Amino acid sequence: MNIDAIYKHLNESWNIDSILIKKAKEADIRCDEYFKEIEGNEFLHQLNVLSIFQKHGLSEYHFAPSTGYGLNDPGRDIIDDIMADIFGYESALTRWQIVSGTHAITCALFGILRPGDLLLSITGPPYDTLQTVINKGKGALTEFNISFSTVNLNEKNSFDYKEIEKSLKLKPKLIFIQRSCGYSWRKAISSEELSECCLFIKKHSPETIILLDNCYCEFVDLKKPAELGIDITAGSFIKNPGGGIIPCGGYLAGKKELIELCASRMTAPGILGKQGATLGMNRIILQGIFIAPHTVSEALKGSVWSAYILESMGYEVFPSWNERRYDIIQAVKLNNPKALKTFCQGIQNSGPVDSKAKLEASRLPGYSDPVIMAGGTFIQGSSIELSADAPVRPPYIAYLQGGLTFGHVKIGILNALNLLIKEGKENK
Ligand SMILES: *Cc1c(COP(=O)(O)O)cnc(C)c1O
Secondary structure (H helix, E strand, O other): OOHHHHHHHHHHHOOOOHHHHHHHHHHHHHOHHHHHHHHHHHHHHHHHHHHHHHHOOOOHHHHOOOOOOOOOOHHHHHHHHHHHHHOOOOEEEEEOOOOOHHHHHHHHHHHHOOOOOEEEEOOOOOOHHHHHHHHHOOOOHHHHOOEEEEOOOOOOOOOOHHHHHHHHOOOOOEEEEEOOOOOOOOOOOOHHHHHHHHHHHHHHOOOOEEEEEOOOOOOOOOOOHHHHOOOEEEEEOOOHHHOOOOOOOEEEEEOHHHHHHHHHHHOOOOOHHHOOOOOOOHHHHHHHHHHHHHHHHHHHHHHHHHHHHHHHOOOEEEOOOOOOOOOOOEEEEOOOHHHHHHHHHHHHHOOOOOOOOOOOOEOOOOOOOOEEEEOOOOOOOOOOOOEEEEEOOOOOEEEEEOOOOHHHHHHHHHHHHHHHHHHHHHOO
């Protein structure tokens, strides 16, 4: 079907405002060169993932479920080997039992740090849910006499080398870098910035270990975390690397001795990664990893397209539609709580699941402000599926991300903007 006819249909049968239809057509054309670039990267990622699956000799018997202790589970082992390779490392710990990204990162923090050690974040305050892990929650790191300090990003939202150098004199055991923007108004950290920073850290404090919070960044840029000088990285399977297929879990990938420390914490010292029944999860985990480059590519196209249309409707966004991307997140400033809620409601109404749900901001474990979350996802809380969430605080920014298909992101953003336009007209 001709695209003009589809837009006509959206206008006439879905009541999408004509101004949005005009902008959508414009976005299709203007964004095309960026889509080509994204598709090129997807192809390379797909080639890489495929060759890694083949190199490790993935075979049907790896899909067999294990129960109980899960001893001798070759499928679990090959998933670890594949994930290690994807990120350029010798080891990985990939488990459905890791409940979230926060849990994966927590395994790294508690696995590596010891009483008396210093943890240093050099990308400002870490993601909301990690603050309880570090110093605000029961059983937090600080209760174990582990100290924590922060260096903020500079005014250009890049590394503040002067301050980092000062802090490195304290010989931090572990440096924490959050690559994606999380819930803050900044760009994701580029590969160039990351590799420069890792060199700087190792030059001034060679013993310091570098941990990368890789959430939302997997399969976006072509450089592997290991190539950038990162020692260990972690993420969630209900974001990029799960491809929208893996129903739960997380991963850690890094140097062998570090992954062992994390495994000691995730299971128990001595047991490490050698136990953990997979209950038939292996196939779906592998399938998700395999499809992840494509899913991420669809989500990225959605972000670029959304940024274009939001900008042309006068909203402030981050990053801009034509900026280079290192994560899948598209932030948009809505400026007031009502518009924020309406925007998220429009995304919720566009989901394949619970599209009729009425959104309310609510308090969530680990978050300091009430959060509005628009999901409508197959997998609960999955943010590689089209979703928008926002801590309700000025300047009322919505963080839009994911999309199993580019088409779905288009529909979602058109619906959300349409709802805002409708609301604007009613309020006149
Ligand atoms: C999602 C995310 C996490 C972990 O969050 P979970 O909801 O626990 O998976 C950590 N850091 C960043 C930057 C994230 O985006």
